Amino acid sequence: MSNxxxxxxxxxxxxxxxxxxxxxxRYFQLATINVKGExxxxxxxxxxxxxxxxxxxxxxxxxxxxxxxxxxxxxxxICWYFPKTREQFRISGNLxxxxxxxxxxxxxxxxxxxxxxxxxxxxTWPEPGQPLSDHQENFSLPTPSEKKPFPPFVLLLFxxxxxxxLELRSQxxxxxxxxxxxKKMWMTQAVNP
Amino acid sequence: MSNxxxxxxxxxxxxxxxxxxxxxxRYFQLATINVKGExxxxxxxxxxxxxxxxxxxxxxxxxxxxxxxxxxxxxxxICWYFPKTREQFRISGNLxxxxxxxxxxxxxxxxxxxxxxxxxxxxTWPEPGQPLSDHQENFSLPTPSEKKPFPPFVLLLFxxxxxxxLELRSQxxxxxxxxxxxKKMWMTQAVNP
Numbered sequence: 157m158s159n160x161x162x163x164x165x166x167x168x169x170x171x172x173x174x175x176x177x178x179x180x181x182r183y184f185q186l187a188t189i190n191v192k193g194e195x196x197x198x199x200x201x202x203x204x205x206x207x208x209x210x211x212x213x214x215x216x217x218x219x220x221x222x223x224x225x226x227x228x229x230x231x232x233x234i235c236w237y238f239p240k241t242r243e244q245f246r247i248s249g250n251l252x253x254x255x256x257x258x259x260x261x262x263x264x265x266x267x268x269x270x271x272x273x274x275x276x277x278x279x280t281w282p283e284p285g286q287p288l289s290d291h292q293e294n295f296s297l298p299t300p301s302e303k304k305p306f307p308p309f310v311l312l313l314f315x316x317x318x319x320x321x322l323e324l325r326s327q328x329x330x331x332x333x334x335x336x337x338x339k340k341m342w343m344t345q346a347v348n349p
Numbered sequence: 350m351s352n353x354x355x356x357x358x359x360x361x362x363x364x365x366x367x368x369x370x371x372x373x374x375r376y377f378q379l380a381t382i383n384v385k386g387e388x389x390x391x392x393x394x395x396x397x398x399x400x401x402x403x404x405x406x407x408x409x410x411x412x413x414x415x416x417x418x419x420x421x422x423x424x425x426x427i428c429w430y431f432p433k434t435r436e437q438f439r440i441s442g443n444l445x446x447x448x449x450x451x452x453x454x455x456x457x458x459x460x461x462x463x464x465x466x467x468x469x470x471x472x473t474w475p476e477p478g479q480p481l482s483d484h485q486e487n488f489s490l491p492t493p494s495e496k497k498p499f500p501p502f503v504l505l506l507f508x509x510x511x512x513x514x515l516e517l518r519s520q521x522x523x524x525x526x527x528x529x530x531x532k533k534m535w536m537t538q539a540v541n542p
Binding site: 239283 | 371425427472481482540
């Protein structure tokens, strides 16, 4: 994939800027397919783009159901709604898992080091999704060092292949589709909303 | 399925009430699987529950890609994040299409009649997702009558089978899973967040 900034990047940056007063403008919904072939959908936090790429960074826990799902089927769609400007980005693409065994440790370390203590501490909690632990003290373990990622910390890289941008503020609504052509160049098409 | 109110209904009602000052608290993200087997994810508006059931009502256009997707695979997951109370409901289940040919016309008519004129007018617009129509006047056709649903108007009924409720405000986070057992009774399980 080309490392050039895709044409939708400036549009997304503008939305992030105009909605910056809302904490949840940095949250989006990530859909994957579970091992039974059913859709799974959850809110995640946008952790910025990987430098000099169009890949979105997301973090997760290696014990999360997402990991099995992505290993089974890496395709995914982000739905990102910006309440203040009433616009939506649907971004389809594929997820790559950067876990403790991946060679790309430097990018995993960089994202770990930017986390808050509260975010880092969550990786010490008992296994997510299992029956609630009777040992509440297991949710108060010491915060791991910022130097080295705690083993269950996983960086996900989302590589977009299509972006569907919808603006609800104008009447009629405006809708533009950005997609990669056969030569991996970004193309733009205005469509009916 | 039992027509009794599921135990998660009061929890969801409370979230809707506490977030009522935010228009977008009535929006959620609906994930489906497209005909290529990839996830699709978009924001939709919650149109209330079908009376005396636990089925969520959503509206769409018969020309939308969703319809082909649901005909191919009806499984779906809703992700509903409430910004003010910082809680999330992930609702998995199946979608049923109530279009102009369905026998259940009375429920389709009831939802149509509750729509705003602006919402009704959208069903007269040119085919969604097609290259932008050169004829802008096609986006200004007369608003259809509120009496009878315009043909492309579709009601979707979402039948939940599992609800995963996560509260981020408490530390540690609280997470409860509600699921239907073999006898179609709702069960509750607290799990690690």
